[in-house]
Amino acid sequence: MNKILLVEDDNGFRELLTEALSREGLSVSVAADGFEALALMEHDTPELILLDLMMPGMDGFSMLMKRKNQLPVIVISALDSEEERIRGYQLGADDFLTKPFSVKELMVRMQALARRINRQAPPVSNETAPEIQFDDTRYMIGVGDRQVMLTQTEFKLFRYLFERKGQVVTKAELQRSVLHKEFGRFDRNLDMHISNTRRKLAQTKLPRSMINTVRGQGYSFTSC
Template sequence: MNKILLVEDDNGFRELLTEALEREGLCVSVATDGFEALTLMEKDTPELILLDLMMPGMDGFSMLMQRRNQLPVIVISALDSEEERIRGYQLGADDFLTKPFSIKELIVRIQALARRLKRQDVPTHKEADTHIHFDETRYTIGIGDRQVMLTQTEFKLFRYLFERKGQVVTKAELQRSVLQKEFGRFDRNLDMHISNTRRKLAQTKLPRSMINTVRGQGYSFACC
């Protein structure tokens, strides 16, 4: 859990905390409010969000409601009432740390959260293969107790590969059968859809390798 997104509007505190985290070997990106944080997450997915609550523009509570992922969140806030804590947890926060706090305690909590998430069961390929459900009306796939929201094209690509599990499907075949056009040598459209699908699998704590790249040939659905 090395990629941190720090969402904090206080310039001085943000700079001090960023420097302290970077001294611990962590990679930190920063946002000053919820709007900026949501925009940054569309470009580069962090492994953990450190989130202040009271910010101008979009506050921390609103950001928790607006986000489209289930990334782990540690709230860092001067607010220390039971009501704020409960609301934060109800909106998906994993931990709550009251300002001021020591960097040592924050690092320990980050490590504890990482261990807790690591212990959570992740379906194996065989389990995923057994429990995949396709919802053609919402373009979602259900894998165990997880739901992955895809675009129509991503949904069709995933299902096409799943229905041919154990086979290597060439890029040309996927391009013709799913994207409905011939495959061009410099066409990266298919690769982009595959990359986005893998990213969404990872955000839902599923292995990217469910869609496996077979070098020089194409893609396959990975199963046991």
């Protein structure tokens, strides 16, 4: 993770952290709020986002909700409550670091996050995976010579994960983008749809693991 986007409204802290990270050999771009960060990512994709929460304009929580990617995020915030940490994780943050912190600790956390992401990356296979077809009128997917009939919601979930294969999609993002509601801590509606989809895959002799659970983070699509 050598290309960092720092989203922070405090000019002094932003300059100090940018200088410190640059001394570590990292390339750092900066944004003063969520609006500016989202605009920057339209043209240049970082490898990691360092995100403050309390900012004018668009705060960190809103940016997590509105972003269109699943880039790794470490929240850096003066807020240190369980509620804020839980909300950050539910919206897709990968780690939470409370200000003030040392650059050494930040670097260690970044390295640990990079190792986790590398372990979760699907192995490269030389085999050609069967082509997956989508029938939008009947909510049916075709995998090779097999066909799976799904409900409209199951079909949309499967396709959303398929279009982001190789990425881990958080439950919060699936709730917002497919079920069109915010993710609740005790909400099992999404899990039920995923479970039903896996059951139908298995009934058609396809692996349940096409929809892979990434513990503590969400789901990812894996080619059969």
